[in-house]
Amino acid sequence: MRVKLAFGKDGLWMDLPDRNVTVLEPKYIAGLADEKEALRSVLRAPIGTPALHELVQTDDTVAIVFSDITRPQPRDRMLPVLLQEIAHVPRDRIVLINGLGTHRPNTEAELITMLGKDIVANYHIVQHNSFDPSTMVDVGYTSLGHRVSINAEYMRAKVRILTGFIEPHFFAGFSGGPKAVLPGIADQRSVLENHNFELIAHPRATWGVTTGNPLWEEMCEMALMTNPTFLYNVTLNRDKQITGVFAGDLLQAHAAGCEFARSAAMVGVPEPFDIVITSNSGYPLDLNLYQAVKGMSAAAQVVRRGGSILIAAECWDGIPDHGEYKQMLQEASTPAEMIEQIRSYGYVRQDQWEAQVQAQIQLLAEVYVRSTYLDPPTIERALLKPCTSPEATVASLLQRYGDNATICVLPEGPMTIPYVAGQGPAS
Numbered sequence: 001m002r003v004k005l006a007f008g009k010d011g012l013w014m015d016l017p018d019r020n021v022t023v024l025e026p027k028y029i030a031g032l033a034d035e036k037e038a039l040r041s042v043l044r045a046p047i048g049t050p051a052l053h054e055l056v057q058t059d060d061t062v063a064i065v066f067s068d069i070t071r072p073q074p075r076d077r078m079l080p081v082l083l084q085e086i087a088h089v090p091r092d093r094i095v096l097i098n099g100l101g102t103h104r105p106n107t108e109a110e111l112i113t114m115l116g117k118d119i120v121a122n123y124h125i126v127q128h129n130s131f132d133p134s135t136m137v138d139v140g141y142t143s144l145g146h147r148v149s150i151n152a153e154y155m156r157a158k159v160r161i162l163t164g165f166i167e168p169h170f171f172a173g174f175s176g177g178p179k180a181v182l183p184g185i186a187d188q189r190s191v192l193e194n195h196n197f198e199l200i201a202h203p204r205a206t207w208g209v210t211t212g213n214p215l216w217e218e219m220c221e222m223a224l225m226t227n228p229t230f231l232y233n234v235t236l237n238r239d240k241q242i243t244g245v246f247a248g249d250l251l252q253a254h255a256a257g258c259e260f261a262r263s264a265a266m267v268g269v270p271e272p273f274d275i276v277i278t279s280n281s282g283y284p285l286d287l288n289l290y291q292a293v294k295g296m297s298a299a300a301q302v303v304r305r306g307g308s309i310l311i312a313a314e315c316w317d318g319i320p321d322h323g324e325y326k327q328m329l330q331e332a333s334t335p336a337e338m339i340e341q342i343r344s345y346g347y348v349r350q351d352q353w354e355a356q357v358q359a360q361i362q363l364l365a366e367v368y369v370r371s372t373y374l375d376p377p378t379i380e381r382a383l384l385k386p387c388t389s390p391e392a393t394v395a396s397l398l399q400r401y402g403d404n405a406t407i408c409v410l411p412e413g414p415m416t417i418p419y420v421a422g423q424g425p426a427s
Contacts, residue, residue, distance in 0.1 A: 031241025
């Protein structure tokens with residue numbers, strides 16, 4: 001059996017046995033026949049709010065948040081339509097904010113790829129810096145007692161528009177919606193407190209779950225504290241075509257988008273597998289090992305305890321070198337040791353959530369990594385097992401588990417929410 005995994009921009013073919021192999025993919029939904037018209041029509045007839053052009057007056061100041069390069073949001077298709085709808089507002093009264101969260105700034109070349117030359121040349125673009133308190137304003141405290149500090153440029157604007165892309169998320173349930181605010185344009189402390197050990201470890205902080213997920217619920221609370229004017233989200237298929245547009249009221253539009261994404265992404269199986277092979281959805285999500293934890297987490301939903309996960313992620317951005325994820329991996333000798341460090345009183349570090357999720361997965365199953373840009377010693381220092389040949393690794397695992405070992409393949413990685421029947425995620 002030949003299976004193509006989403007890997008970088010070109011994909012990765014694998015040859016697998018012809019028996020005991022199950023391929024799980026999201027339901028394929030064709031792209032919208034006329035994307036521009038679909039985007040425009042939803043902006044003019046949104047969910048729970050007046051049309052966008054009615055909400056925005058000529059003398060308003062407008063802040064528009066978009067996702068950074070680690071997300072496949074079709075910014076270059078979404079934002080031109082949005083900007084046309086508010087063309088009555090002078091360009092010098094509009095600011096576009098790159099919702100980087102705690103990620104690195106994007107280069108000018110990356111911004112042009114993301115937004116298009118015309119937008120980069122003609123609009124004021126701010127790269128959010130969660131580490132600079134001078135660029136933030138406090139907006140209060142959540143019900144969990146966490147202080148909320150948000151990008152000042154966003155808070156100064158009268159009209160606040162959140163844009164993004166809805167897909168399954170490994171601890172927030174779904175992306176899009178309130179994630180444009182937290183972590184998108186929040187300060188580092190707000191992100192760290194929301195992504196703390198207890199919330200990440202909560203059983204409902206997982207794929208496809210929003211209700212009762214304390215991490216997502218605090219994200220939502222934080223976003224609402226900023227009084228967003230309008231949400232503008234889309235869903236995509238594996239070809240990066242837009243399949244749905246959800247705009248208007250933050251809660252109502254995001255809920256509609258989550259239901260649409262859930263109906264396509266959730267796939268149940270009767271029992272766990274010995275071996276689960278996954279991708280990280282290809283470019284741009286598989287840019288580094290940090291992001292690849294999402295693909296590992298998708299596989300972990302259907303691997304048996306003591307089984308094996310093989311993830312294919314290009315990792316052209318390395319582990320990466322920015323942030324503290326790489327350092328944390330290299331400081332621990334085992335996943336169990338990493339968990340104990342993060343759990344310890346007073347332990348607060350950038351990127352600890354990603355290291356925690358990786359360690360939790362490794363306590364369940366061993367993890368092999370196939371990467372173009374990470375060599376075996378680098379992968380081993382990240383506490384993972386290198387894989388130079390997926391076929392050879394699978395053959396070795398089949399020798400260990402026996403001829404009747406079961407294999408699951410997630411070609412699109414975290415675009416699928418796999419679950420074992422009776423244990424599946426609930427809304």
